[in-house]
Amino acid sequence: MSSDKPLTIRLPESELEILKAYCRQESRTQTEVIREYIRNLKKKINRTQDN
Numbered sequence: 001m002s003s004d005k006p007l008t009i010r011l012p013e014s015e016l017e018i019l020k021a022y023c024r025q026e027s028r029t030q031t032e033v034i035r036e037y038i039r040n041l042k043k044k045i046n047r048t049q050d051n
Contacts, residue, residue: 011019023030 019030019033022028023033026033
């Protein structure tokens with residue numbers, strides 16, 4: 001059983017097109033790109049808490 005939770009977001013068409021273009025360029029899924037961004041946010045949080 002997966003512990004992944006679904007997430008629904010609303011984006012303006014222009015931002016969705018940017019995401020899609022990036023995913024095509026990098027041959028990655030939208031989920032992969034968004035997960036990577038969230039992981040990078042976690043690193044930023046950890047750095048802030050260390051200061």
